[in-house]
Amino acid sequence: MVIRFWGVRGSIPVPGRATNRYGGNTSCVEVRPKGEPPIIIDAGTGIRKLGKLLLEESFGDGRGKASILISHTHWDHVQGLPFFSPLYRAGNEVHVFARERDVHLEAVFSQQHDAPYFPVPLSAMHATMQFHGVSEGASFDIGRAKVTSARLNHPSVAIAYRVDADGASVVYCSDTAPFSDMILAHEFVERPPSGILPLALLEELAEMRAGVVALAKNADLLIYDTQFTPEEYKKQPHWGHSRPDDAIEIAMAAGAKRLCLYHHAPMRSDDANDAILAGTRAAAQAAGARFEVMSAYEGLEVTVGDA
Amino acid sequence: MKVRFWGVRGSIPAPGPETNRYGGNTSCVSITTATGGLVIIDMGTGLMHLGATLMASAFGKGAGRAAILLSHTHWDHIQGLGFFPPVFVPGNEITLWGPGGSDHVLEGILEGQMDPNFSPLQTLKNFSASFEIRAVQVGVPFEVQGLTVTARLHPHGGTSALAFRLEEAGRVFVYASDVGYADGVPDAESIAFYRGADVLLHDTTYKPEDQATRRNRGFSAYDEACAAARAAGVGRLVTFHYDQDYTDDDVDGIVASCRALLAGTAIEVVPAREGDELAI
Numbered sequence: 001m002v003i004r005f006w007g008v009r010g011s012i013p014v015p016g017r018a019t020n021r022y023g024g025n026t027s028c029v030e031v032r033p034k035g036e037p038p039i040i041i042d043a044g045t046g047i048r049k050l051g052k053l054l055l056e057e058s059f060g061d062g063r064g065k066a067s068i069l070i071s072h073t074h075w076d077h078v079q080g081l082p083f084f085s086p087l088y089r090a091g092n093e094v095h096v097f098a099r100e101r102d103v104h105l106e107a108v109f110s111q112q113h114d115a116p117y118f119p120v121p122l123s124a125m126h127a128t129m130q131f132h133g134v135s136e137g138a139s140f141d142i143g144r145a146k147v148t149s150a151r152l153n154h155p156s157v158a159i160a161y162r163v164d165a166d167g168a169s170v171v172y173c174s175d176t177a178p179f180s181d182m183i184l185a186h187e188f189v190e191r192p193p194s195g196i197l198p199l200a201l202l203e204e205l206a207e208m209r210a211g212v213v214a215l216a217k218n219a220d221l222l223i224y225d226t227q228f229t230p231e232e233y234k235k236q237p238h239w240g241h242s243r244p245d246d247a248i249e250i251a252m253a254a255g256a257k258r259l260c261l262y263h264h265a266p267m268r269s270d271d272a273n274d275a276i277l278a279g280t281r282a283a284a285q286a287a288g289a290r291f292e293v294m295s296a297y298e299g300l301e302v303t304v305g306d307a
Numbered sequence: 308m309k310v311r312f313w314g315v316r317g318s319i320p321a322p323g324p325e326t327n328r329y330g331g332n333t334s335c336v337s338i339t340t341a342t343g344g345l346v347i348i349d350m351g352t353g354l355m356h357l358g359a360t361l362m363a364s365a366f367g368k369g370a371g372r373a374a375i376l377l378s379h380t381h382w383d384h385i386q387g388l389g390f391f392p393p394v395f396v397p398g399n400e401i402t403l404w405g406p407g408g409s410d411h412v413l414e415g416i417l418e419g420q421m422d423p424n425f426s427p428l429q430t431l432k433n434f435s436a437s438f439e440i441r442a443v444q445v446g447v448p449f450e451v452q453g454l455t456v457t458a459r460l461h462p463h464g465g466t467s468a469l470a471f472r473l474e475e476a477g478r479v480f481v482y483a484s485d486v487g488y489a490d491g492v493p494d495a496e497s498i499a500f501y502r503g504a505d506v507l508l509h510d511t512t513y514k515p516e517d518q519a520t521r522r523n524r525g526f527s528a529y530d531e532a533c534a535a536a537r538a539a540g541v542g543r544l545v546t547f548h549y550d551q552d553y554t555d556d557d558v559d560g561i562v563a564s565c566r567a568l569l570a571g572t573a574i575e576v577v578p579a580r581e582g583d584e585l586a587i
């Protein structure tokens with residue numbers, strides 16, 4: 001199975017010289033089980049370039065099939081979808097998986113295509129699109145790949161996915177706050193919390209953490225939201241993102257074999273990302289971790305198991 | 308007036324080394340008036356970087372005042388709003404003028420961007436600054452930040468977009484992005500709207516050969532922009548809203564072609580480039 005990174009950024013795309021090496025596109029990762037159609041995780045702006053490349057495969061003549069797993073529908077995880085070329089070719093089949101909610105998923109995704117915002121309505125995309133609601137913790141098969149999921153700690157709730165295929169596994173864990181200071185769900189949280197968390201919430205957090213650790217158990221590659229530095233987290237614990245130390249802690253608890261830092265802050269320069277990677281490697285080693293630490297950049301390709 | 312470019316790209320941000328020179332952020336331009344007023348046109352991703360700069364000024368202390376003119380509500384013209392730090396500082400006062408039948412309709416569309424499904428902000432009401440939304444009356448001059456502004460409605464594919472004419476002490480700046488003329492020919496009323504502009508910033512999304520297959524999308528090719536500039540007798544033509552797939556070399560080509568088309572006229576061609584400033 002091959003994993004390719006097309007967008008590694010959080011929040012908003014950031015073009016410019018300062019992001020040339022890591023890339024400025026928002027979240028998108030392609031997972032390719034051997035000989036199988038692509039399983040794409042998140043549809044940030046990175047999906048645009050992936051889509052162009054897919055046109056050179058069977059998608060170019062309307063015979064392509066792809067699945068897209070959406071962690072959550074915040075802009076940085078869906079804003080590339082209207083620019084995903086395979087959707088404009090009749091005959092292509094695209095399955096979109098996202099967290100189930102009160103409104104039908106198709107209605108949520110078509111909002112992005114409403115006339116005031118975008119010239120092409122979702123209904124005018126010629127490919128066949130099917131929307132599948134995912135409940136937290138659900139598991140399902142895509143071809144030979146087995147997909148499992150767990151709930152994350154993020155405003156409006158995000159979902160982590162694990163894909164098992166070719167005797168190997170990759171876990172995508174973005175976006176999430178650590179499972180320690182507060183629970184983020186559907187309420188708007190204006191400022192960092194003060195005071196001690198009630199026991200019931202602490203238990204809920206512990207359960208959420210256990211779900212993520214179980215999902216990442218022995219993962220060959222764990223991709224983890226590390227948008228914040230410790231200083232930034234102190235100011236914005238309610239924004240729903242983690243620090244490298246949180247990623248190390250979960251990766252160790254789960255026995256992951258490789259940890260990949262992901263969902264870089266928009267204003268983080270390439271040099272700053274280099275420094276964070278070096279610091280995280282040192283911290284992992286000091287903690288006695290035996291896994292390799294890498295940092296996601298556009299174009300990074302990782303092979304796990306058979307390929 | 309001092310015009311500064313924060314985002315010059317159309318449709319979707321285009322990061323990568325191939326867009327380093329002109330920039331990959333979507334549409335956003337700022338105008339500083341002679342008296343120090345601030346007018347922003349469009350809120351593409353360039354707005355985030357303008358906002359970061361503004362935080363070092365009165366906006367960081369909650370004493371900032373600005374007007375935003377919005378051409379239309381396609382994503383590439385509004386997606387920077389949630390990342391504009393001045394809206395999160397109490398005391399700042401920002402008034403947005405844009406298209407729509409009423410203030411209420413325009414506010415509803417901008418609210419849609421903050422819908423909890425898509426944005427952690429959940430609603431515009433979570434802005435801490437005062438953020439007033441006003442629908443523009445097309446053709447009726449109004450005052451913002453000491454400038455006189457007139458808006459004109461342009462055809463833009465299946466919809467329309469506002470163009471703005473800004474005047475200060477006899478100086479004129481026209482912003483005309485996202486315009487697709489019927490049959491690719493700038494009409495007489497548009498020309499009249501541009502006439503006498505010191506600077507005409509005009510949509511140059513496409514090369515003519517790409518425009519040929521994309522006419523219905525509602526953008527201009529650079530030859531149409533040149534025709535408009537020539538007919539209106541403007542001082543300078545600013546190229547703008549480059550297609551997301553064009554590299555810096557492609558844009559170099561667009562600029563060179565415009566210069567060739569306007570050779571023998573007094574019109575100077577100035578490419579919009581992130582970070583550049585133009586005095587009028």
Ligand SMILES: [Zn+2]
Binds near residue numbers: 010011074076077175
């Ligand atoms: Zn995100």
Ligand SMILES: [Zn+2]
Binds near residue numbers: 072074154
């Ligand atoms: Zn998010």
Ligand SMILES: [Zn+2]
Binds near residue numbers: 334381384
């Ligand atoms: Zn546009």
